[in-house]
Amino acid sequence: MASDWDRALAALRAYAEEHNHSEPPVGFHMPDGRDLAIWVALVRAARKRGELSPERIAQLESVPGWRWKFEPPPWAQRVLGREGEGDRLRRAYDLVIRFAAEHGRMPKFSEDQQLRRIAEELERAVVDGTMPAHLAKQLTEAPGWPPSAAGRWQVTLKELKTALAEQGCRLPLKHRLAIWLRNQQARRDLDDEQQRQLAAVLAEWNRLPTSEWMSRYRRFMAVLAHPEKHRPSRVEAVRRWVAEQHGKAGVLPAGAVELLPPVMEE
16 A cells, blocks of 8 residues: 555656646645645755655655755746736745745745745735735745744734733743833834834733732632632631732732722621
C-alpha cells in the first residue's frame, strides 16, 4: 500500500510531466485532498533542517524541473502588472502562501524586494476588503502575517484588547502584551491614529483592576456564593474585605468598584 510520501511524490511527478515545471500553485490538490504546493514547501523546509533522507532527496531530484529553492514561475513577474484584479490577487496570494509555508515567515526586502512588495499589497487588499474572504482568512493565519510593521502593530493591539476583554483585568506586568504596551508608551514615532488607539487602550487598562486584585476578588466571591461551605470566620473576613474595598472607592480603578457586591450587614 502506497505511503503518504509515495502518493505525494507521484502527484508531483505527474504535475511536473504535464506542466514542465515542479511549482504547482497553492490550491492544487492531490487525490487525497492535500495541497501539493504546501507539501512541496514543507519538503524543502525539511531538507533545510536536515530531516530528509538521502533516498527521498534523490527521489525529488529525479522529478522533472525540481529545484530546492523556490523560484517564482514566469507569470509571477506579471503579478503587479495589468491582469484582472481577482486573478492578480489570487496569484499574489499563491506566491506569498508558498513562501510562508516554506520559510515560516513573510519575505524580507533584503532577500526578494518584489515578493515583499507583493506581500504588502496583499496586506492592503485584506485591510480594505478587496481580498476574497476565504483567501484573507488563510493569509491572516500564515506564519509572520502581516508583513508590515504597521500591520503587526495593529495585530498586537487587537491581541491586547481581546486579552483585556477576556480577563476583565490588567495583565501581569511580565506578560508579553503588558511589556509591549509599556514599550509603546515610550515611543515617539507613532502616527496620530496609532496614538489615538493607544490612548484608548490605555484608558481601558487603567479602568480595570490589577490581575492580583482580580484573583483575590474571584476567590472571595466564591466564598460568598456558598457561605455554608466555609467557616464563619472565613466568611466574616471576606465581608470585611468587601467593606474595605468600598471604602477605597476613590482609589480603586472604576472597573474594580463596579464588581464589588453591596456591603452585607450582619
